[in-house]
Amino acid sequence: MHWHPSNLEPLLPPDHGGPGHFPGFPHSGAAPDPATVDPAVLGALLHRHGWLRRGGAAGRYGRWTPPGHAGTSVLVPENRAFPDCADLLEEALTALSRSTLPSAREVLYGLSVPSDEIRWEREVPPGAYGLEGEAAWTVQEQLRSAARQLLLAGALAARARAGYYGARHRAKAERALDAVLVGPQPGGRRLSAYVPVDGGRGTVTRLHHALHAAREAVDYQRATGGMEAFDAAVAAGVSRELAEALIALVRGSEGARVALAWAPAAGVPAGCAARPEPVEFSPGDLPVLREAAARYTRDEPAVQVRVAGAVVRMRRSAPGGGGTVRLRVLAGADVPYVRAALDEEAYRVAGHAHLVGLPIRISGRLQRRGGFRRLTDAADVRPVPLDEVERDRLMKSLEESYDPADVLSTDD
Incomplete structure (x- = not known):
């Protein structure tokens, strides 16, 4: 039987409820x-x-x-x-x-539950009367939020490399954190997270490489003034999301430190030190991290995609002409929804497919602005034929937690 110690609790996303939402917890x-x-x-x-x-x-x-x-x-x-x-x-x-x-x-x-451990420490000035009551709670929540952002950045990088993810891969990355437990300590300056090796080691390994690459890129920029080290750091898992997580961790403190320890029962992952050196960041690093986050956002290219999706919303300003549709993405892009502006004929096709309960396929470019939720240059809009059984399964997938990819064939 698994243990779930009373001093450990789920690393909950902001919109989740209590541990009952995580049936896999010990x-x-x-x-x-x-x-x-x-x-x-x-x-x-x-x-x-x-x-x-x-x-x-x-x-x-x-x-x-x-x-x-x-x-x-x-x-x-x-x-x-x-x-x-x-x-x-x-x-x-x-x-x-x-x-x-x-x-x-x-x-x-x-x-x-063999788990890799991540420890965060923030040097927070106590003030004239120390950290008490609401102030201590606020500091603890800031640390918890920053820790979750860092873990999410690691989970994103474990799925794909990008300078800026936006909405891409986010749902799967968040689900990868469901089994993570955290143990906050009094005062809000320290936090430990326990990431099960089964299903979570890729996240921790990638975060390990990304933190060290980010530290090296910051040092390079502060020594030379050049930002090119951040371009190379993307391959190690550094991204806008990681930079913003580090900003959240350091902001309001006198410095922060992240340390990792591998689960003894699982051994050391390939390419990693047996006892990784802690990584430290200071307020002096914040301008560089902010510049890196902006650079990653600015430089991330649009993505050419062919998306299959169910029309969930349609809007146009007049009875005739084109309009805007919102699609629940079923295949073709790693985002939950996209919005696309269609001409009159494409809008008519989308409307008819919506009325008869069919998804559509559409080609276009996912733009980084807005987090890769907007499809431009939309073309080749056509309904996806489904038999009655497939259509029923699709309707269930829109209402429940079925995988829509099971319904649709691949796009030839």
Whole structure:
């Protein structure tokens, strides 16, 4: 049974509700089965979460205690060759499951759901009276929002490379963050996120490369005045979205730091350091990051597409002539909706298809302005023929969570 420690909570997007919207989340329950626990992984997780090894028999087992709680300890065998390994593991896991320490719960979660860990720290000036009440809550929300933006930028880059994504790939990237848990700490200056290796390692790996590439590009610009390093950094995952996330992280602080640690049970991903160096950004980097975000937006080219979509809205200023249609995208573009201006004949075709419940195909160029939601130079508008069964499935896909791509054939 998976663990969902009480000090960890979902990384919720702004428009989501509570954890009930995420049926895949682990819930509280029994500690992990000792037979499935690698003693070396347990020791690595205890060390990561601040526990200290204080003695024990070398080569046989170690005694681990949490900082500030000398009266609490667990014995962890070095490996399964130790004769009493199973008994020691069971006792250690039982003690951790009964502990009220947040670090104990986080260790158990790491055993149950192998996860890469990302830690954010912001240096926020406390002011004359410190950070209390509403001020502390505001600082924590700022950090949480910036952390989510960074994870989203990593998830976007794991799907495709672009200097500016806009609405492209966003829905899939957001779904990739559904299983991420965060553990905020009092004061709002620190936040940890736990990204399950299963389904999430690509996001963390890409974010790792992108953060270091962004740091190098900022250093290059501040040393030479040139922005060309940001062009090369796109291949590593740097984008307008990442730059804006870093701006949100640093703004209002005296500096920020991002550190990554790989799940001990999963090993180190190819091309990454075993212990990645933390990446730091300061207020002095903000002008460069703002310039990079603007440059990425300005330089991202339009995309030629042929979209299949269901007409969900039509509008024109007079009974005759062309008008504007809004399509729910079913295939051909990685955005949920597009808007297109059509001439009179194309508008008539779209209107008839809408009346009989058929999608249409349309060619054009997705423009970066507006986040790749606007289709220009629209041409070759035609209905997509569907039989009755396919049409019913399409209607369901528009109302529920079916995949519309299952309905439509590829465009020849």
